[in-house]
Amino acid sequence: MLKILILGSAAGGGSPQWNCNSEVSRAVRKKQPGTSPRTQSSIAVTSNGEDWVLFNASPDLGSQILNNEQMHPKKNLRHSPISTVVLTNGDVDHVAGLLTLRERQNLSVYAHQRVHSVLKSNSIFNVLNPDYVDRRDLKMNEKFALKNKEGKDIGLHIEAFEVPGKIALWLEDESKGDDFGTEDGDTIGLKIFSQKDDKYFYYIPACAKMTSNLATKIKGSEVVLFDGTLWKNDEMASSKVGEKTGQRMGHMNNSGKDGSIEAFKNLDVKRKIFIHINTTNPILLEGSNERKIVEDNDWEVSYDGMEISL
Ligand code: MLT
Ligand code: MN
Numbered sequence: 001m002l003k004i005l006i007l008g009s010a011a012g013g014g015s016p017q018w019n020c021n022s023e024v025s026r027a028v029r030k031k032q033p034g035t036s037p038r039t040q041s042s043i044a045v046t047s048n049g050e051d052w053v054l055f056n057a058s059p060d061l062g063s064q065i066l067n068n069e070q071m072h073p074k075k076n077l078r079h080s081p082i083s084t085v086v087l088t089n090g091d092v093d094h095v096a097g098l099l100t101l102r103e104r105q106n107l108s109v110y111a112h113q114r115v116h117s118v119l120k121s122n123s124i125f126n127v128l129n130p131d132y133v134d135r136r137d138l139k140m141n142e143k144f145a146l147k148n149k150e151g152k153d154i155g156l157h158i159e160a161f162e163v164p165g166k167i168a169l170w171l172e173d174e175s176k177g178d179d180f181g182t183e184d185g186d187t188i189g190l191k192i193f194s195q196k197d198d199k200y201f202y203y204i205p206a207c208a209k210m211t212s213n214l215a216t217k218i219k220g221s222e223v224v225l226f227d228g229t230l231w232k233n234d235e236m237a238s239s240k241v242g243e244k245t246g247q248r249m250g251h252m253n254n255s256g257k258d259g260s261i262e263a264f265k266n267l268d269v270k271r272k273i274f275i276h277i278n279t280t281n282p283i284l285l286e287g288s289n290e291r292k293i294v295e296d297n298d299w300e301v302s303y304d305g306m307e308i309s310l
């Protein structure tokens with residue numbers, strides 16, 4: 001058994017985003033029917049119903065824990081069902097929630113060495129006291145068992161792999177050329193398995209391009225949670241909220257010949273679910289043409305609190 005709980009379905013900034021007055025953010029603030037607020041990208045997964053693993057720790061983690069009973073302390077005066085955290089990149093929307101996880105609670109944190117090294121060089125993360133928080137290397141292209149701080153199996157295996165993407169926004173270095181100093185391991189995807197029955201799904205919240213390797217990997221799988229950031233590459237400019245394209249930000253668009261809807265067409269994935277959706281993306285509005293296209297192509301749009309069982 002695998003239970004997936006979507007804690008946050010939006011991209012960095014959430015929806016509504018605090019300073020955004022474009023169509024979706026406005027509609028969500030006005031509580032327009034067919035809209036809902038979305039917090040920043042994160043999921044929690046369990047295979048035994050008891051030990052939950054957090055995949056990415058968003059700046060909204062405090063409210064995500066509050067709003068989802070599964071994440072509440074269950075036993076003793078100090079307890080959390082969250083025993084382990086796995087990070088897929090170093091972006092603010094995926095690491096800032098680590099600061100919420102201080103307060104002397106045992107945790108294991110898995111990340112690529114690239115991400116660990118930036119956390120290490122930022123002394124604010126020292127609030128994660130090493131007596132309680134074990135930082136572990138996320139091995140690449142190898143299936144392994146996640147273990148809690150005490151070294152106990154918690155019923156989940158993962159396999160991490162690099163996907164096309166980019167270095168975290170706050171680490172970009174223009175002097176390093178067009179890719180701003182991006183290196184292998186800056187953006188990873190995950191295959192997450194239940195140890196008992198080998199059920200699995202893919203979690204890929206950021207991906208700049210569908211490669212033939214990635215297509216082969218995910219072909220025929222039951223569930224893929226995939227980068228849903230933007231409907232089209234120039235969406236920030238056409239919504240007049242910025243200039244950066246999706247490609248510049250390391251995200252492939254949903255629509256178009258080079259988009260994810262097209263790229264998944266022959267991959268026979270049973271449930272295709274967009275996650276990490278930017279507040280400019282019209283698929284967030286139920287009833288929009290773009291939402292209809294998404295649904296006509298058998299894609300789902302994730303929402304906060306959504307539960308998926310395999
Ligand atoms: C992204 O996914 O592109 C980043 O999360 C952007 C950000 O840090 O806001
Ligand atoms: Mn992001």
